[in-house]
Amino acid sequence: MQIMNKFTLLAMLFYASVGFAQKYQLTGNGLKASVGGTDVELQFYNASTVRVLKSPQGRSFEKKSLAVTEVPEKVRISVKENGNSVRLKTSGVEVVFDMETGVVGFFDAGGKLLVSEQGRPSFKDFNDAGNKTFSVRQSFRLDKDEPVYGLGILQNGKMSQRGQTKRMVQGNVEDYIPFIQSVKGYGIYWDNYSPTDFIDAGEETAFRSEVGDCIDYYFMYGGNADGVVAKMRRLTGDVPMIPLWAYGYMQSKERYKSQDEIVGVLRKYRELNVPIDCVIQDWQYWGHNYLWNAMDFQNPLFRNPKKMMDDIHGMNARVMISIWSSFGPATRPYRELAGKGMLFDFGTWPQSGIDSWPPDRNYPSGVRVYDAYNPEARDIYWKYLNDGVFKFGIDGWWMDSTEPDHLDFKPEDFDTKTYMGSFRKVRNAYPLMTVGGVYDHQRAATSDKRVMILTRSVFAGQQRYGANVWSGDVGSSWETLRKQVPAGLNFTLAGNPNYNSDIGGFFCGHYNKSYADGGAPRNPMFQELYVRWLQFSAFNPMMRSHGADAPREIYQFGKKGEPVYDAIEKAIRLRYSLLPYIYSTSWDVSRRRGSFMRALVMDFADDRNVWDMNDEYMFGRSILVAPVLEAHYTPEVAVKVNENDGWDRDRKKVENAVKADFTKSHHSKVYLPAGTVWYDFWTNERHDGGREISKTTKLDVIPLYVKAGSIVPIGPDVQYSAEKAWDNLELRVYTGADGEFVIYEDEFDNYNYEKGEYTEIPVSWSNASRRLTIGRRKGAYKGMIQKRKFTIVTQDGVRKTVSYDGRKVSVRL
Incomplete structure (x- = not known):
């Protein structure tokens, strides 16, 4: 040797x-x-x-x-x-x-x-x-x-x-x-x-x-x-922290057609006291398709973007806005990029300059994709984005069509010249380049606001740009919902932790067709699907409602006191209660290269039963999620729709809507992995692992189980993520095994954490001595909570409150 x-x-x-x-x-x-x-x-x-x-x-x-x-x-x-x-x-x-x-x-x-x-x-x-x-x-x-x-x-x-x-x-x-x-x-x-x-x-x-x-x-x-x-x-590349508000609930649709409408949606949520942190503006705030992605508010219905931003920020919410990888021929970015030979010449979305359906090919849009491989082109892209949009205080970017859309494909399209050779040679890395361009430029412009990007496509390494990727314009069906679970898990296992999908599926027009009275949101078949999708998304890194064909705001589904409305509100409130757990998990993702959505094989590789399990997962290291992925109250309808023909909203039919009693109980089968004890999140009932059980569910309940030894911080009841300080968190301790958790806090929306301005509070549980230890606080940042309380609750009913000033404190339960 x-x-x-x-x-x-x-x-x-x-x-x-x-x-x-x-x-x-x-x-x-x-x-x-x-x-x-x-x-x-x-x-x-x-x-x-x-x-x-x-x-x-x-x-x-x-x-x-x-x-x-x-x-x-x-x-x-x-x-x-x-x-x-x-x-x-x-x-x-x-x-x-x-x-x-x-x-x-x-x-x-x-x-x-x-x-x-x-x-x-x-x-x-x-x-x-x-x-x-x-x-x-x-x-x-x-x-x-x-x-x-x-x-x-x-x-x-x-x-x-x-x-x-x-x-x-x-x-x-x-x-x-x-x-x-x-x-x-x-x-x-x-x-x-x-x-x-x-x-x-x-x-x-x-x-x-x-x-x-x-x-x-x-x-x-x-x-x-x-x-x-x-x-x-x-x-x-490692994953940067995204802002706390990005883990709150986000409301979107295709599309809000005026600034009055989008502001009104947020105002309605505030009036209903339903938590929300972000409203999202989809396309055409720029005007007609010849002005596609102008990075400018040329639509007269968005006459005063500064006021729109002030109104939304004044209600303690944020705005994410749609930007694309292509430009219409009447835009300033198009003219500058075209003059430098930095636009590709192949078919992309939209195909007509006239905003009507189906596209009128007699009036081609002339929209062209820009060469994101070219650093100068990325500079030009940011110049117009900064001058026309970012200056108004936009909080996040919805980068659509970052694959990019490539329609009417011809083999010779791959011969298109890019800054790095043929399009064929670098085709799959396009999203990495265009998303990276926005991230790098915003980071260079300011450290006071964390980059928040939602995007439709991805390549290896894109996690380093703080980008959350959604699964595209999927159809509204139970089969599609089922596919989103392994989609997110395999994505996570490929190294990128930030996944989400359109809650309810993007195309839901077939549910409109079958239910004329109020459309899809009043159709019991869509209501059940939407609620179950929403519950699944409460345990995704991003919780974002979006889709075409029908609005998705909570008040479209009924009113308080009705089962569907109440189930939606309950899921959103559950999400907010878990924000301290989620934000601390985000630190584990960034600092320790952890994951949000964890395929069961990540934690239970010795249990061969979970090696190919595609319908359950861990959210963080403590909570097992078994989303309800089959209809219990209404018939499942097989709908075949893809992102191209989905826009043809009038041709898809399903059987007539049915009545549903959403107050009844049903049952779901859940497999609990071997090697640990599990506790029902809702009832605290104890179960041994390594077996399948039957969980009683209602429309507002999905199976959730917590691993023995877990410590789960629960936050206050809020209307938006930072409304109340975390100065009296509930610490739920699930006994039966030793455990530990690190509560992470910082200023929530800047990059001072990169300079060490954050705190970690280690919490540990000794099962043998039944002692919970809240360790010495590590670190400091401006405005941190100096003194606080923790209310400690075990699954077997013990409850104690302790004061904490940053020094180690231990309590026997």
């Missing part, structure tokens, strides 16, 4: 150059070799992450990753030859390179095989808009029964992604990240931005990309799912 240091590395280099020059040579962080006409390089980025580069022998190229931000560190590597193989071992992994075949195998530090390549790489000649390059492919050998997760936001309803072939090109309702992770605790990130196939068939699991100067992938070993997510974040 040889330990690589300055002297042994020189010796190895000499030895390799004399006896094995044709085989391999060691480098400062791995090795290089040429085998079978292929150049291979292994680069250790850290002790558990290895980059693998392969290219046709002798071909020179330059590859700078758009997603990877990690810089390789010095890693202590031991090297040993064994027959025809070279073994490179660190404290984290062992990598074996076969000098005869070029195959690379990956093992844990104990020598257990995790995964290996299968066969030789494939390089097929490809003419990419006149540039000679390759289509590239690499296969891997996985265990037959080994589940893998990730790939982004998919609408296939699957948890494990084995047994399928998936074409990955960014679209409206599916967003792709070429990354998988295994239940065995490793991940593979395929660093390619062109149209890519994930293939899992027979004995082969492979990535195949249309364009690549080389094969470039990263193997990472984390030991478990959290560890893999942490490695992916370390590789591609």
